[in-house]
Amino acid sequence: MLDGFRGGLEGCDLDWVSVGRKLLPAANFLDKLTLDLSSPIDELLDLTRQHKDRLLWEQSYSKRDKVVDDAMLAGYAFTELTGKLGPFISNRLRCGIGIWGPGITYPLHWHEAEEIYWILSGTARYCIEQDDPVLQRPSDIIYIPSNTPHGFSTEDEPFIVLYLWQGADLRQISEFS
Numbered sequence: 001m002l003d004g005f006r007g008g009l010e011g012c013d014l015d016w017v018s019v020g021r022k023l024l025p026a027a028n029f030l031d032k033l034t035l036d037l038s039s040p041i042d043e044l045l046d047l048t049r050q051h052k053d054r055l056l057w058e059q060s061y062s063k064r065d066k067v068v069d070d071a072m073l074a075g076y077a078f079t080e081l082t083g084k085l086g087p088f089i090s091n092r093l094r095c096g097i098g099i100w101g102p103g104i105t106y107p108l109h110w111h112e113a114e115e116i117y118w119i120l121s122g123t124a125r126y127c128i129e130q131d132d133p134v135l136q137r138p139s140d141i142i143y144i145p146s147n148t149p150h151g152f153s154t155e156d157e158p159f160i161v162l163y164l165w166q167g168a169d170l171r172q173i174s175e176f177s
């Protein structure tokens with residue numbers, strides 16, 4: 001499943017740009033994690049935590065879009081590591097870390113790029129198309145084909161993922177029904 005994404009990594013270390021820094025409240029959930037540094041996943045979370053103040057945390061949606069509720073806007077953020085806007089430039093692969101606080105519902109949405117979520121921390125009930133939600137846990141990998149509706153509800157801990165996109169506009173804003 002990951003092989004299709006591997007080619008997108010080629011050359012992405014050739015160019016980088018400074019993207020500035022901006023902290024959003026959801027990034028502070030990193031501070032509350034109890035980490036086991038012998039685990040590669042927790043090592044990645046620890047690195048992100050150490051550098052969270054120097055990263056650019058973003059949101060794709062705003063109150064004006066009316067596609068996600070206020071609870072999600074107050075409690076989610078992502079930081080891009082690789083993508084067409086940088087900091088490591090790639091027009092083939094988008095990769096970053098997304099954080100959603102407890103009790104958040106991300107409604108069904110879709111985009112042309114195919115996507116992988118690698119769960120780093122927390123649990124969520126994840127839906128792909130109209131199937132029944134499946135509880136996803138740390139180290140689980142979710143594959144979402146192109147233009148396939150997907151969404152989730154987080155449980156009682158922050159839900160943190162490494163996301164990967166490829167195969168389309170890497171900054172497309174998702175569509176909602």
Ligand SMILES: [Fe+2]
Pocket residue numbers: 111115144150
């Ligand atoms: Fe997605």
